[in-house]
Amino acid sequence: MNPSSTLSTPAPAHTSAALAPAFSGAANLILAVLSGRTLDAALADTLPSGALGSALRPAVMDLAYATLRSFGRGDFFLAQLMAKPVSDVQIRCLLLVALARLEARPEQAYVIVDQAVTAAAGIAAGNFKGLVNGVLRNFLRQQNDLLSRAKTNPVANFQHPAWWITRIKKDHPQHWQAILAAGNTHPPMTLRVNRRRTTSADFFTQLTKQGLAAQAVGELGWRLDKPVPVAQIPGFAQGLCSVQDAGAQRAAQLLEIAPGQRVLDACAAPGGKAAHLLELADISLLALDSDPARATLIADNFTRLGLHSERVAIRTGDAALPDTWWDGQPFERILADVPCTASGVVRRHPDAKWLRRPTDIDRFTRAQARIIDALWPTLAPGGKMLYATCSVFNAENDAQIAAFIGRHADAQRLPINAAPFEQLLPNADHDGFFYALLQKN
Ligand SMILES: C[S@@+](CC[C@H](N)C(=O)[O-])C[C@H]1O[C@@H](n2cnc3c(N)ncnc32)[C@H](O)[C@@H]1O
Structure with a gap:
């Protein structure tokens, strides 16, 4: 894994007005992943280059990561909400993105539905706008019932494939639930001080000056309380530290x-x-x-x-x-x-x-x-x-x-x-x- 990759970088809060294009971008990424591409490769392929791409990128990544973390859940909800799978796979991916967002941001429910319908207007000549609207509104209406049914379905509940859950249970009978739960969390961002360039104590002072709170891990590690883009880490470009998990x-x-x-x-x-x-x-x-x-x-x-x-x-x-x-x-x-x-x-x-x-x-x-x-x-x-x-x-x-x-x-x-x-x-x-x-x- 590239230690300076953006994977640990949180997306900035995005406004609801930007949601429709971000939904479309994330749906395209999910479509590529479901066709066998890795998310990194799909990201390089599918997001437009230039200003639009870079402005949308954090929001699209945020949505795509959230959707993939909870893919087993979205898939379960769609199976419950639709008598037969939707014929257009891009629309299916858009629904998965919107469902993940509805669970994460229930307070934005109606904006999310509206923006998903707007995004659907740009797919398959807008033929599925009504379907997207109906499925998402049904989800909101039946949410309590769907959430309790999801608890009884291991793939929806633990958000990992069934074979994976079986394997982890067998390999770690005492800890399997904690391992699966950890797999669905946001990862910590930890730095390793380059002791050829600075000391751990001096580096911590620089972090503090930059307003970054961190906890010591081992001799040379600092786990940030909140992940930030590497550009905000003091001395990163000058080689004072690397991003490396503890x-x-x-x-x-x-x-x-x-x-x-x-x-x-x-x-x-x-x-x-x-x-x-x-x-x-x-x-x-x-x-x-x-x-x-x-x-x-x-x-x-x-x-x-x-x-x-x-x-x-x-x-x-x-x-x-x-x-x-x-x-x-x-x-x-x-x-x-x-x-x-x-x-x-x-x-x-x-x-x-x-x-x-x-x-x-x-x-x-x-x-x-x-x-x-x-x-x-x-x-x-x-x-x-x-x-x-x-x-x-x-x-x-x-x-x-x-x-x-x-x-x-x-x-x-x-x-x-x-x-x-x-x-x-x-x-x-x-x-x-x-x-x-x-x-x-
Ligand atoms: C887990 S990553 C290594 C991470 C690296 N040690 C680090 O800390 O940054 C595994 C690496 O093994 C490389 N790899 C895979 N098969 C290999 C082989 N047969 N010989 C040498 N490298 C291989 C991959 O290209 C990948 O970069």
């Missing part, structure tokens, strides 16, 4: 690096954890990623944070094919922040929970095993590899590492806080992350 900040701490070590970050883009490693110690770092476009983000982040040096290399390559990028010199530390389902960060990517399929878990676990098996020979004896995911599915986490230990007689797990691994569950303080520290005998 759970992600654990990685560099757990890897226990020391000056002079040879370190590999095998899945490094956009470079959040790699930058943290470089801020902590004078190491030799190879930051590798298989995606060339994402690899350029590593360089951008290192530039902003002032971390480039002759001991830092950024390369594009497949971590599972070391022959194509490894010079044969063993690494003393490896960070394997592998691609995963991202089930621990769905509140930042609410499209993901509806785009994922149960088969994706197997696909990711196979890719992860291939990467860590290939990386293991590049680790020096006595060296440590930190395996990391932002997932809460056991198959990608504890089960993955148990199988790895079974395949590698020279591997042992090092305890983290006296436990065999660290599974952070998403909550108000941090996202969901998994860490296992492996040592080579």
Whole structure:
């Protein structure tokens, strides 16, 4: 995830007059996501460029995020309100957007209905204006009954796909409801101080001067009481800090690096954890990623944070094919922040929970095993590899590492806080992350 992305950026309050075009824009985004696009890709494709696009963007994003967070709910309401699905998918998406907004802002109910009808006038020659008006007014009339019926439908109630709910229940029988509830919240925005440029205390003073209240998380982290666009963060452009979730900040701490070590970050883009490693110690770092476009983000982040040096290399390559990028010199530390389902960060990517399929878990676990098996020979004896995911599915986490230990007689797990691994569950303080520290005998 790009630490400087706008995902944690709240939309400014938008006026009701702007709602109709924002509804149309959000409906187009939902349509793209339902056709299989990610929200980020859809956003780049569908929003008009230029002044109109940038003025509408915050409101459209706000609506699209809210609609996707509660998609299971909107879908349930539509099934209750309509005898058969609406034939025009764009109108269906517009209804989903308006229903999410009606639940979030009941005090604006009549403006919302009016603006949704205005938006419907621009779709399918306005043929569905009456239908949109009728469905939304029926929702308002039957709201109490619909809300209590939604409580009995797990997908509407927990706002995650049925298979996902089953999986989380099985993997986390004590915490499944809290995990699902956290997945529907607005994520916190946490900063990591670049200690090569400032101190945590001085940075906090700058935050306070800017009127930003924050709570300390760990040695170098500040969680903002209220997320703001990065442009409002003091010294962001000058590299005083990065946006990085408190759970992600654990990685560099757990890897226990020391000056002079040879370190590999095998899945490094956009470079959040790699930058943290470089801020902590004078190491030799190879930051590798298989995606060339994402690899350029590593360089951008290192530039902003002032971390480039002759001991830092950024390369594009497949971590599972070391022959194509490894010079044969063993690494003393490896960070394997592998691609995963991202089930621990769905509140930042609410499209993901509806785009994922149960088969994706197997696909990711196979890719992860291939990467860590290939990386293991590049680790020096006595060296440590930190395996990391932002997932809460056991198959990608504890089960993955148990199988790895079974395949590698020279591997042992090092305890983290006296436990065999660290599974952070998403909550108000941090996202969901998994860490296992492996040592080579
Ligand atoms: C979870 S993200 C890494 C986040 C990064 N460590 C950070 O903190 O900013 C996983 C990354 O793995 C990369 N990736 C996926 N498959 C890979 C492979 N076979 N080899 C190297 N990188 C891979 C993806 O492009 C993605 O950038």
